[in-house]
Amino acid sequence: MDADSPLDHVFFPDSGVVSAVAVYADGSIIEMATMGRRVARLCQAAVGAKSSSVRLLVQIPGDAAKMSRAAFTRAMGSMPSFQHLMYAYVQAFLEQVVRSVQRCTHLKQAASTVGCL
DSSP states (O other): TTOOOOOOOOEEEEEEEEEEEEEOOOOEEEEEESSSOOOOOHHHTTTTTOOSSSSSEEEEOOEEEEEEHHHHHHHHHHHHHHHHHHHHHHHHHHHHHHHHEEEHHHHHHHHHHHHHH
């Protein structure tokens, strides 16, 4: 799935690995998070996004359940336990992204210290 794609479905991976990458204007990419049994599309749909802000790359193929965005939205509104679980996934994903940014910042600072950047 590419960035700016419509979020027509939410996927719940049972196996495999998916990477969420940010795409820069020049076409270069940087990996933000690697996911197994959760996926960025789920996180974006949970907060009401209508299109994807990231590109998802399948690193290791696997199986996943697929749910329409409309059904997902209904479940979020009518099932508090489902909503709570989805928000927990969002929090876990955001924490992984923050750790990834921290690692990149640390590596960039270390490289500039030795004159690599």
